Amino acid sequence: MSPSQAWFEAIAALDTDIVQQLLPTCAKLVDDHGETGLMKAVRLRSLTLIKLLAPYEIGMINNRGQTALMIAAHFNYAEGCKMLLSDESDIHLPSKRCCLIVAAAACAEEAVRAILPMHRYTTDSLGATALVYAAERGHLGVVKILLEGESVTPAPDALRALIVAVLCDKRETASYLARYMAKFITVTQSQQTETYFPLSKPCADVTTTAHAAQESINMLQGQCLDESGANINQLLLSSESRVVDSPQVLSPIPVSPQPVLRPNQSITQPFIFNSKAKQTVGSDALNISVRSHKQITSNMSLLPRAMDSIAVLTSSHVRPASKGIKLMGPIRATSTRTRPVPRVIDEYESPSSSVTVTDTRQTVDPPGLSPPTLRNRSLVQDRRYKELTFSLPVGHRQEYNLDMSANSFSISCLPGLTALMTAVITGQSHLISHFARTDTGSKTIEGWTALMFAVLYNKLESFQTLVATEAGIQNNNGETALMIAASYNRTSAIIDLLHKESRIQDRNGKTALIHAVEKGNYEAARMLSDNEHSMVDFSGHTAFLYACDNGHEKIAQLLVGLEGNKTDATGQTGLMIAAEKNHVGILKILIPLQIRRKNNAGITALMLAGYRGHMASVSLLLTAEAREVNENGATALMIATMAGNIDVCKALVASEHGLQNLIGQTALMLAAAENHQQLVTLLIPYESTIQDCEGRTALMYAAESQCISAVEALLPHEHGLRDNNGCTAMMYAARAGSLPIVMLLARYEQRLTDNGGLLCINLLIKGSTGPQSRNTCDL
The missing domain is CATH 1.25.40.20 (Ankyrin repeat-containing domain)
Known part of the structure; x- marks a missing residue:
């Protein structure tokens, strides 16, 4: 030992x-x-x-x-x-x-x-903390432990944890995080009423602070579950999103967001972030009244308000939208390594992203800002509609690798999201043309543009506006909007982008056609095939080879006429790739076109199917490719023997038995060396007593490899045979130090000598060095 x-x-x-x-x-x-x-x-x-x-x-x-x-x-x-x-x-x-x-x-x-x-606030390469990971997996107990000491001011990672919990459909965890964040939201109501209503009709009830904080929230629809809740205030993020269940990938943006429903009511309620510190409210802020004859419901979701407020607190730059409300006290900023350093925001008004706000204060229009400034903006006010919306702030700077081969995009796009992107994602098409004047061409940290988000979320209402200004831009992984459209089979988007972004390659050399083929999107592949056929990625694969590899029979049929004669860098054909993956349908298409072709190492499709043990593919290829050899002279039978595939060997033995490779080895010799007893028994009637170029038999291979089961099977058929030097199987076993095999062979070969006239015992005495050899000599 x-x-x-x-x-x-x-x-x-x-x-x-x-x-x-x-x-x-x-x-x-x-x-x-x-x-x-x-x-x-x-x-x-x-x-x-x-x-x-x-x-x-x-x-x-x-x-x-x-x-x-x-x-x-x-x-x-x-x-x-x-x-x-x-x-x-x-x-x-x-x-x-x-x-x-x-x-x-x-x-x-x-x-x-x-x-x-x-x-507590240490982040990984994606900027995610322990709280975000716990929320992603729905570990409510861990979430509670991590938030135990965060009762005075909100944890800076609570917003992202809440969004991730919603997207992963972790309802209990999301509900707990929403209640936690709601504690820091205070609703102030008007202290005065104006004479727009008849004296006989009282003003509509407005939600009190205590009631708003206690509302029960449906985390999937973003609406209150109060009995009188008729007001549907849909959450900006849908429950249909999918996050890869991997500790290295977090996706705070949903894959298929639902359209945002805006209520018809006009509500006057400014929301003040409650930092548990002293707050000064201006007199203008209190002089706000309801100016509508419609009944106003008191059931409004707290979650969008929490998202608006916390978005400002986690941003790296705050630009106040109004002078009417002041916040005083320590506010935490996001940190990637250590506990956040407190800072003060002097003036700030938190808008609701999903209700229309009307007040008596003078509207403050934001001045024209350059795109770099816009990327860091947290609040944007649209002067035409007098609606307040928000753009998610720049958070942790993170490295991200987009995996287009996954079942869905796994994007962490919160860092660097602009107002234009937010309008696209949330379906606010009436704001897109306004924000496009300043935000067009801007990218997230991962290089995503508003056009890419429009394709991903299938928001095509103002698509032409974005195509005209952002077509041709690639993200950090080299993908274009056309590639994203191809991956999600967005045929309408492909039509608009085809002549602007075709024949562009990403960082791996893949085209939009290849992305469509990988996902099995036939319609997208059909639309792209005329423009991008015959292009190869950096590994030498065409879209046709990807179709063969993934088993997309219909797409392979589409592309075989355009790319069927192409091979990859190693000489692999589509037939070989399909045979290795056992895609029988594609084999039936390609057998008449690519049979008996070999790759750079002389391997055929039959050899690959035999090595993998795919009997269905072997049956189709056997008649056409039997008895072919690779660059070393090996047959499909030998390759299947080395892999130990007994069923394949049974199918091939009738056609390929007795063949030898370049050094004279047979399938039986290879089976004996690997101690595949069933294969040895199968091949003995066909290949026993055959010797290789040096005169060695299958028995000698088994003895040298100390495969006692193979020796026992071969001994009655090959004992007494010598190699070119006169050595017997017993001498091979003695040199290997295998005492049981030496004793087994001694009955037949102990008196046989080599070409020099030496017995096995003489060779052992002359060359013994180890204890095993000395024990053999004692015989």
């Missing part, structure tokens, strides 16, 4: 005495997964071993980049976390996730409590 085996076995057995003996020589040894003894002690929850091993192995990481502290956090081992926290808390995963994020993502509540004094 090797020292490392003894070391890890002692740890697994919790044998502290042996561990202490081996500690000077075996400390810092790792297993195949890169795990140390300390990590295994954490998994075993052994405080004694942790104390013993920590001074030697603290700070080491495994193949996944995990430390012992992260393992303890993941498995909710609070005691282990406390012991390791001081030494390993500063080590993060490659994705920048800290130990607290690991614990929060795993719903390890005790570990979260143990770690929480540190890393």
Whole structure:
């Protein structure tokens, strides 16, 4: 037993005495997964071993980049976390996730409590904190723990956590976060009424502060569930969004947002952010009255108000829209590394993004701002409609890689979203032309434009306005709006973009046609095929090869006439790719066109199907491609034998038995060397006694590889045969040090000599060096 085996076995057995003996020589040894003894002690929850091993192995990481502290956090081992926290808390995963994020993502509540004094606001490479990860997975207990000390001012990551919880349909968590945020929203009502109503009719009731804070909220529709709730105030974000269930991807923007419904009522209610500090309200702010004869419902969603208010508090730049309301007191700003530094916002009015606001104050129009300033703007006021809307602020600067091969886009587009993009996403088409004058051409941190969002969300009301100014722009991954349209089969958008963005390639060299083919979008592929056929990505694959790889039979039929003769950089044809993936329908289309073709290594489609064990594909290809060999002379039977595919070998043996590769090996020899007993039994009647270029038999291969089962099967058929040097199978077994095989063969070959006249025993005495060879000589 090797020292490392003894070391890890002692740890697994919790044998502290042996561990202490081996500690000077075996400390810092790792297993195949890169795990140390300390990590295994954490998994075993052994405080004694942790104390013993920590001074030697603290700070080491495994193949996944995990430390012992992260393992303890993941498995909710609070005691282990406390012991390791001081030494390993500063080590993060490659994705920048800290130990607290690991614990929060795993719903390890005790570990979260143990770690929480540190890393509360530490973010990963996406700018997500532990609270956001807990919200994404619906770990309500962890969310409550993380927010325990955030009762005076709102946590700066609460907004993003709320949005992520809504998008992931984590209802209990989202409801809790909404109630948490609602505590910091105060509604002030008018203290005066004007004489627009008849004296016999009292003014409509306005929601009181206490009632507004206690309203129950439907997190999926964004409306109150009060019994008298007739006012539907739909949330800007839909429950149909999908977020990739991966700890490295968070998606605060939904994939398919529902249209925003605006109420018809005209309501006069300015909303004041309640920071639990003293607030000064101007006299003009109180002099606001209801100017409508319509009945005004008191049931209004708190969630859009919370989003509006918190959006300003998490932005890096605040431009007040009104002088009528003042906020005083510490307000937290977003931080990517440490606890936020308090700052003061002198003047601010928080609008509601989903109700029309009318007041008696003079409208303050924002001056013309340059696009860079607009990207940081938090509030925008439209002078024509006197409606207040919001643009989500620039938050954490993050690195993001868009994976177009996933089932859905996973975009984190909150950083850098402009007013124009917000209008596009929320369906406010009447504002698009207004904001397009200043925001057109602006990008998010990931390089997304308003045109791309219009395609993604299928908001085509003002599409031509955006196409004229933003067509041809690529995001950070090189995708254009046309590629996004192709991925989501947006045929109307493709028509408008086709002649402006066709034949553009992304960072991987993929065209819009390739994106459409990857997603299986036939209509999009048909529309793009005339303009983009025969283009290849940077790995040498055409759209046709992608169709063969993904099994899109209808698209392959469409493209075979345009790209059927193309191969990738290794010479692979569509037939080979389909055979390896067992796409039978595509094989039937391509067999008449691409049969008997080979890639750069001489591999045929039959060889690939045989290696993968795809019997359906082998049956279709057998007649046409049997007895073909690759650059090493190997047949499909030999390749299937090395893979151990017994059913494929049974189908091929009649056509390809007896063939030898460039060094004379048969399928039987390869099966014997790999100890595939069933295959050896199958091939013995066809290929026994055949010798390779050096005179070796299948029995010699089995003896040299110490495959005793294969030796027993081959012994009656091949004993006594010699290679070109006169050596027997017994001599091969003796050189390999296999005593059981030597004893098995001694009955037949112990008196046979090689070309030099030496017996097996003479060879062993002359060349024995190890204990196994000496034991063999004792025979």
